[in-house]
Amino acid sequence: MHIHRRQFASTLLGASAAMLVPRPLLALSRHVSATRGLSSVAPIIDGVRLNARLAELATIGARTDGGVDRVGYSDHDIAARSWIEPLLQQAGLTVRRDTAGNIIARREGSDASLKPLVIGSHIDSVPAGGRYDGTVGVLASIEVADALRVSRTALRHPLEVVIWMNEEGGLIGSRIVAGDFREEDLNAKAVAGMTHREGITRLGGDPSRLDSARWQPGRIAAYVELHIEQGGSLDRDALEIGVVEGIVGIYAWDVTITGQQNHSGATAMVDRKDALLAASRYVAAVDRIVRAEGQAVGTVGRLAVAPGARNVIPGRVDASLELRSLDETRITRLFDAIQRECTQIAEANGTAFEFTLAQSRGPSMCVPAIRDVVRTQARALGRSTNDVPSGAGHDAQSMAPIGPMGMLFVPSVGGISHSPWEFTQPAQVTHGAEVLLQTVLALDANPPAAS
Numbered sequence: 001m002h003i004h005r006r007q008f009a010s011t012l013l014g015a016s017a018a019m020l021v022p023r024p025l026l027a028l029s030r031h032v033s034a035t036r037g038l039s040s041v042a043p044i045i046d047g048v049r050l051n052a053r054l055a056e057l058a059t060i061g062a063r064t065d066g067g068v069d070r071v072g073y074s075d076h077d078i079a080a081r082s083w084i085e086p087l088l089q090q091a092g093l094t095v096r097r098d099t100a101g102n103i104i105a106r107r108e109g110s111d112a113s114l115k116p117l118v119i120g121s122h123i124d125s126v127p128a129g130g131r132y133d134g135t136v137g138v139l140a141s142i143e144v145a146d147a148l149r150v151s152r153t154a155l156r157h158p159l160e161v162v163i164w165m166n167e168e169g170g171l172i173g174s175r176i177v178a179g180d181f182r183e184e185d186l187n188a189k190a191v192a193g194m195t196h197r198e199g200i201t202r203l204g205g206d207p208s209r210l211d212s213a214r215w216q217p218g219r220i221a222a223y224v225e226l227h228i229e230q231g232g233s234l235d236r237d238a239l240e241i242g243v244v245e246g247i248v249g250i251y252a253w254d255v256t257i258t259g260q261q262n263h264s265g266a267t268a269m270v271d272r273k274d275a276l277l278a279a280s281r282y283v284a285a286v287d288r289i290v291r292a293e294g295q296a297v298g299t300v301g302r303l304a305v306a307p308g309a310r311n312v313i314p315g316r317v318d319a320s321l322e323l324r325s326l327d328e329t330r331i332t333r334l335f336d337a338i339q340r341e342c343t344q345i346a347e348a349n350g351t352a353f354e355f356t357l358a359q360s361r362g363p364s365m366c367v368p369a370i371r372d373v374v375r376t377q378a379r380a381l382g383r384s385t386n387d388v389p390s391g392a393g394h395d396a397q398s399m400a401p402i403g404p405m406g407m408l409f410v411p412s413v414g415g416i417s418h419s420p421w422e423f424t425q426p427a428q429v430t431h432g433a434e435v436l437l438q439t440v441l442a443l444d445a446n447p448p449a450a451s
């Protein structure tokens with residue numbers, strides 16, 4: 001279509017008319033409505049600043065390959081926490097550190113009787129980690145708070161932005177808050193090379209008074225966490241927002257396969273009881289059985305062959321099994337099928353399998369009410385969505401027993417995470433923050449029923 005120059009100019013003027021309102025008038029209208037307790041302008045996410053801050057945070061503990069080393073309790077972790085506290089204050093939040101070392105920043109609501117809406121994530125990383133894991137949720141939460149401040153939007157509920165400490169070390173901060181952390185765990189060594197007791201002290205916490213960091217069930221109106229997907233399903237299907245169904249349950253076993261160690265030259269093929277041969281059949285069986293079932297993942301991540309010599313038939317293999325699914329009965333069914341198959345493998349070559357349960361954690365489901373709000377708000381903003389499970393653990397699972405919990409994901413390009421090559425498109429980061437903001441507004445108007 002050909003547009004005449006004058007016509008073009010007037011179209012341009014029309015499109016930007018809203019921006020041409022004289023400043024004093026805009027300020028006045030804000031003032032008037034603020035005194036009435038209403039907001040005059042809709043809160044908006046500053047996506048440019050959000051992505052700039054992501055890049056700036058990535059300089060703390062930056063690696064030459066583009067990744068970050070910001071392990072919980074490390075100097076870089078402490079530097080990042082000092083960097084972020086002023087941002088929380090600038091967003092109009094009152095900042096405190098609990099005795100666990102979590103950073104909790106709060107904005108009061110208009111109704112003092114209501115429980116807080118809580119949003120947040122973490123800024124520590126795995127060794128040689130990426131720039132987006134955790135940080136997207138934290139910096140987006142700060143943008144949400146600042147958008148509310150700038151637009152003078154009063155929420156009925158208090159809003160809390162939480163930066164959980166040492167997520168990558170095993171959800172330490174959120175588990176302490178949920179009362180899912182034992183006194184003796186304080187003496188365990190963290191990745192940063194010190195005990196959790198020492199680490200918490202370094203972060204300004206008080207490991208002798210962790211009880212006062214506890215949140216009782218019912219303490220919150222809702223918890224919502226924005227995070228990168230880490231898996232590749234959204235990126236593969238070119239979708240923008242993942243409505244998280246829940247965080248998968250994890251069951252893990254130590255598996256011992258016993259055969260007979262013997263001479264590789266003098267033992268005929270028919271006489272062999274090869275533990276590694278049984279192990280290789282076992283690895284293939286796990287893959288086949290779990291694929292056939294679907295909606296679960298299964299992994300054999302460890303095989304230690306003994307004695308491990310070129311001229312000795314392996315007598316023993318120490319292996320592992322990990323099964324993850326949103327559906328605990330599925331995990332049980334898979335484990336039964338794997339065990340049955342292992343009985344056959346063992347009979348076929350004279351070996352024996354022994355499974356010892358090493359870890360069992362049930363799934364944490366996101367409440368349907370929050371899933372619905374995230375989906376509705378994402379679609380209202382024109383975003384494509386899909387319901388997805390979280391195969392990775394998150395602080396959100398610690399919140400599940402405390403109150404209604406939900407999560408939303410933005411795509412990870414190529415499904416890569418816990419890696420310097422982790423990447424989320426800036427526009428997707430902004431979209432995630434926008435959906436988080438609208439989710440907070442919708443939950444403030446219509447909080448989920450306490451379960």
Ligand SMILES: [Zn+2]
Binds near residue numbers: 122133134167227
């Ligand atoms: Zn994370």
